[in-house]
Amino acid sequence: MTDDGWEPPSVLLAVDLVILTLRDARLHVLLVERGVEPYQGAFALPGGFLHDEGEAIEAAARRELAEEAGLFDVHLEVIGVYGEPGRDPRGRVVSVSHLAIAPRLPDPIAGTDAVSACWTPVEDVLSIPAHVKLAFDHRRILADGVERARTKLEHTSLATAFCGETFTISELQQVYEAVWGVGLDPRNFYRKVQNARGFIVAAGPMRRPQNGRPARLFKAGPIQALYPPMVRSAQIEHTVSGGHAVEIAPEGGERT
Structure with missing residues (x-):
């Protein structure tokens, strides 16, 4: 006291x-x-x-x-x-x-x-x-x-740490979908990854699965801060509601 x-x-x-x-x-x-x-x-x-x-x-x-x-x-x-x-x-x-x-x-x-x-x-x-x-x-x-x-x-290259030493774009997308809790459009995701300079770089020959098309391999790039960032609201996302995929339009946008 x-x-x-x-x-x-x-x-x-x-x-x-x-x-x-x-x-x-x-x-x-x-x-x-x-x-x-x-x-x-x-x-x-x-x-x-x-x-x-x-x-x-x-x-x-x-x-x-x-x-x-x-x-x-x-x-x-x-x-x-x-x-x-x-x-x-x-x-x-x-x-x-x-x-x-x-x-x-x-x-x-x-x-x-x-x-x-x-x-x-x-x-x-x-x-x-x-x-x-x-x-x-x-x-x-x-x-x-x-x-x-x-x-x-969204803002760092943390997602690449959850992939193997080399990975496909699809495997990187699975990390984002798991953490964000949504489904992402593959074309939009590929475009955004490619636009983030230094995020990932090509690595060696293509992976040839038993079924399907060969996939390019990548590895983590030299940068840690992503620019432009992988903003969640910038593309159509899908979440699961009652076992069904539901489209969610970008913030301020419309469904396409």
């Missing part, structure tokens, strides 16, 4: 992790089954409280990343800060949430206060109604993290 009678509020600081990868051509998020209250038995994003006042926030996030997923050398970036009153029944908890997105991540290992850990398709959590419900406000955090990942694919 200060001299004027003001007492600082009691606030706990935590980190939450949105860890994304592609598995079987679908975007997956790492979830843990909570082994303790609150929300014992419910699924949640991995995370936890800072160990002490001397632990840095990023250090806490990396510690949780190692404990919950066995991951170490993965790029982390802050999604945002979540501190609404009532978000945690244990008291006032402010969480600094981080995003990690990388290809070919291994099967997870449950942390100290988790019963299990598993990769779960993002659509199972973000669909309405959701097939998998998350504890706390973790659905909101996941939605924000997925949107950040989708934006990164």
